[in-house]
Amino acid sequence: MKMKPLFLLLLVLITMGATAQGSDAKRDKIKALKTSLLTTKLELTSTEAEKFWPVYNAFEEKQYDIRHKKMHSLIDKLKDGSAEKMNEKEAAVFLSQLQSAEDDLYQNRKKLVTNLKNIISPIKIIKLKKAEEDFNRTLLKEYRGKKE
Known part of the structure; x- marks a missing residue:
């Protein structure tokens, strides 16, 4: 597994998690904006x-459930620096959990495409x-702009 895609995935998940954690109102607002954009673009x-x-x-x-239930604990481990303290066995378990969550996200996406056909x-x-x-x-750029 290449590290760049893994890093990018984790970055997006952390960003999305941080963006969505504020409140349900923020999540609803983001969902409404996304719905509007998709409606326009897909015609x-x-x-x-x-x-x-x-x-x-x-x-x-x-997708939300997978990201926030499965990935949340994994992301927390990376944030608190425990990744540097893992032994090989713990790292192997962590990697297996990460791959399982990524596979769940992929399988869900694959199911969506199959259903949409x-x-x-x-x-x-x-x-x-x-x-x-x-x-x-766009969401990531806006989030980054607010942090600066």
Whole structure:
């Protein structure tokens, strides 16, 4: 496993966790902004939207649960410096837990794409991926701007 993708994943998760921890109101605001952006970018018909949003919202909730239940304790270990104090056995267990959580995130994403193939076109699925990346990049830039 390459360290750069792992580092980037952890950075995004830490950032998203810190952003979402403020309150449910912040999470709701971010969700509303994301919904608005996706609606605009995907140009969903009313029939597509009716089927798309329940599937996408279930995906988002599952991602949130994985990130905040499985990844939270792992991220805390990295923040408090215990990673430097781990022995080989503890590091192997930690790595296994991390890989399991990453696999859960990947499998959830894979399930989303499979489910969406019956609802929207492949082009719209690709547009969804691009819109999500753009949104996350913008959110990260805004978060970084507020920290400075």
